[in-house]
Amino acid sequence: MKIHHLNCGCMCPIGGSLFDGFSRGLTAHLVCHCLLIETDRGLVLIDTGFGMQDIQSPTSRLSPFFIAFNNIQFDRKYTAIHQIQQLGFSASDVRHIVLTHLDFDHAGGLEDFPEATVHVMQAEMDAARDRHGFITSRRYRSQQWDEVKHWKFYESGGEPWFGFKAVRDLDGLPPEILLIPLVGHTRGHAGVAIDTPQGWLLHAGDAYFYRHEMDAANRRCTPGLRAYQWMMEVDRASRLLNQDRLHALSVDRAKDVNLFCSHDAIELKAFAHKPSSSHN
Template sequence: MTLGHARKMWALDCPTLTVDAATLMYGLSGMMTIPMPSFLIEHDRGLVLFDTGIAPESITDPAGVYGQELADGLGIGGTPDQAVDKQIEALGYKTSDVTHVIASHFHFDHSGGTHLFPDAKHYAGAGELAFARFATPIAAFCYMPWQIERTAGFDWRELPGTDVDLFGDGSLVMLSLPGHTPGELGLKVRLANRTFLLTGDAVHLQQALDLEYHFPIDWDTRVALDSLRRIKRIAEAEEATIWITHDPGHWADHKPAPYCYD
């Protein structure tokens, strides 16, 4: 196989959550503000979106969307122009230009805008959509039944529990990283000048990656640690830059759209 590369990648600017840091990693305290980015990638064969962020309507009405109790605990911050569709439009595309949408998993803060892309091909990890409908009690609050139902008629492609090369050229490889949820996915993005490893929620903070601490409410902690270590090994082997979705330091170290990685 001749290896190819994606043309461009943008980290879409995003709303934030302000949460109790102890919910992100054992041993932390205080409140922490974390990003919720999505990533847009241009390839010869399509326009690919990795994660769709929080429900756009929740930016202005979090209690109306999620209920007062959950909204109070989330501390959603942002403006309407940070919704995923507005971010895509700001780059000169239409939402209908997006041909492939990859869900790292179906928690509300990663798939809230999925319904905006009814004509795209949609990808989820093995067991993710079933678990989203019948989650364990500790995880159930992360899934929104109405959010799941409004994408029920979409063109969903469930991965087989292994890595899948989206276009067969090594440029965009969906990585099976279960543990946080059954179908957690990462995405390896090979550009002409560098390779990124987008982690989804397989790990939440750089400190957790360094210490190999799993997330406090992972679906399967043993499997989650295996996936965390796998991220480290892949990054070492391929000299890839790890981009942890929720890590505020990673977001500060990199550049959001309209800056373009190529």
């Protein structure tokens, strides 16, 4: 199993370090941290970021509110399909896509891989189909997945994973890949855990947004990302509880589990440059 860490989106909201904690200019730098996993069953993509159709026709696919608020940078070099082709693969090599959730910045590239089976929690699709309210109607964009032909939906439960509920034996996927329900940001939000020879890797999606939220001491978040999490949450109590549980996991089981979120550029850089990022 070989794992590639990809950046499948670039968002530069006004606020600089008030969002990302490091930018010196007016705008911040947020990424869409996705994974491409080479397995003996074909390629598996964890989240997709933005897709080619988003780049080519953003206003017909995405909410003008989020285009402006996030200052999304539309460049094909950030798409998963472009990066996968640069690695020498084709769209048809991607057999499975596992989603943390269906937000516009996680599911935009689904239709770039028409033969792939898309795996997501049933509660997430239910939420995406029940689009009421200002944020909900703009975060879920059915234009991004209305041509998907193969879906697999899952319910929460199964043998626990480090005290978390887990969905094991995802249809057609290697047993090393699990869904870990982490409700709060959305109704069906989940992390994706991968068992590797170096230990577990957990893509926590949007269960947290900022690297220092997982610090052993002096946990903190930038004002901009704290406000964004508040704006996007659907269940504050569950979101905060799951953040606390992830923090405990990152501290207590640091030798067993490496975790990261979707949008922190510093985390992405660290994982992409680790020798263990290949997870051979």
